[in-house]
Amino acid sequence: MRKILTLLFFVPLMAGLSARAQAPGATIDVQHYRFAITLNDADNIIKGQATVTAKFLRTTKQFELDLAGQNNDGKGMLVTALKEQGRPVKFTQDSDKLIINTKSIAGTVHSYVITYRGIPTDGLIISTNLHKRRTFFGDNWATRARNWLPCVDHPADKASVEFLVTAPAHYKVVANGLKIAEKVLPGNKKLTHWSETAKLPTKVMVIGVADFAVANAGNPGGTPVYTYVFPEDKEAGFKSYAVATKILPWFVKRIGPFPYKKLANVQSKTVFGGMENAGAIFYYEKSVYDFKGMESLMAHEIAHQWFGDATSEKNWWHVWLSEGFATYMTNLYLEGTYGADTLKSRLEADRKTIFGFEKRYLAPVVDSAFKGPMINMLNDNAYQKGGWVLHMLRRKIGNEAFWKGVANYYKQYNGGNANTNDLRLIMEKAGGTDLKQFFNQWLRTAGHPQLKITRDYNATDKTVAIHINQLQEKPYQFTLELLVDGKLYKTEVKDAVTTFSVPVASAAPEIKIDPNVNLLASFTE
Known part of the structure; x- marks a missing residue:
């Protein structure tokens, strides 16, 4: 993720088991989310039907999902029904939680269908883009998914996810995973179904709904790379976003297979410069014209697909x-x-x-x-x-x-x-x-080494003694590199004061401290 300042810049079985994690004291482990979301152009009210499939980690009579309830301004989500296998389940809502009152036994798996509606206070950003066109963009980091999705809004609870988006037919929809269906509905509407089988944290589960121009920038290593940009920006966007086809294989070669079945790079309305949503990265609106900075921004967000999303x-x-x-x-x-x-x-x-x-x-x-x-x-x-x-x-x-x-x-x-x-x-x-x-x-320690470096020339044996003084309270241990008259020397430092000597050709040798920029330290001579 690249934060925007202001608005713009700001395997083996045991290995798999050891990787699973839940928040301390968790009651459930969500296995799968199925979010059916209905959007419209008349107002900002969304209608949702979420199917949450969860495994119970302990026997309980009650558990909670994160969901922002309606506030005094009338915004937020109101749950109107909750069922399991077609039977009503008792529930209550407070300002930030959906409390489900049902007895469940540890180790069992249950699916709950939650019907709700409301105007999102956050998480799903409903607004207009720079071309005055209406858009809908998920923006969940860090714990903002709860503003429009009933979920366990914590990175330790990862699950597969589906989005079934019903919206006016003129919109295109992008989301995590692969598009498995697109169907025209009566009333000039369209249903788009996306499904992601990989386990994701809620922070990177999203939809993007807008009038998009779409292109396939390439298929490096068999992974389709798509560009989604506003039609008015497609010439610049298709060009600047195409650098993804060069970045993706560079990381694949060194880290491992790409975690997802497609990569979409999306021009969006987001509070971040870039947001690493899994397989559907969102970038700030004017990024399409940042030909110089786009490569580093895109490399950052693509790297997140392995680090932050998959792991x-x-x-x-x-x-x-x-x-x-x-x-x-x-x-x-x-x-x-x-x-x-x-x-x-x-x-x-x-x-x-x-x-x-x-x-x-x-x-x-x-x-x-x-x-x-x-x-x-x-x-x-x-x-x-x-x-x-x-x-x-x-x-x-x-x-x-x-x-x-x-x-x-x-x-x-x-x-x-x-x-x-x-x-x-x-x-x-x-x-x-x-x-x-x-x-x-x-x-796990605040601060950094603060080094004062002095020298003494010995004319007798033509050496210079270099004294390294650590000025901070507790000494660090590190390797310090120095370039003395063009020759590289390394010395191990672990004490408050360290001295080592090197041969020199004159009383005033040229000394460069940390010439290869390998130490996070401040230096004074």
């Missing part, structure tokens, strides 16, 4: 596993496409951003103490610092081991959930080294 965080504290991965995978794609200098320049820019953010909010990347609005978790710690940690991990264990670990991480947790420790264990195995200290200092 999802177990809870929001670990959101860097989505955003840090997407940030660094973008950098790696651009390095592979345009060279190492591109990676260096992006890392330098990200490093400055991280240090600026620390002055406003000093916290670890895995921020379990965070209490603010969910949207504020999309910060420079999750994106840039998370990406930087992956860069240093790659340098620590080596390129081959890093990519092996990335591929294994995706393979084990595809369709499931992971936390930071799960990633550590995978990377330890790939790299053959203990990474506890590395993960703790970079991800």
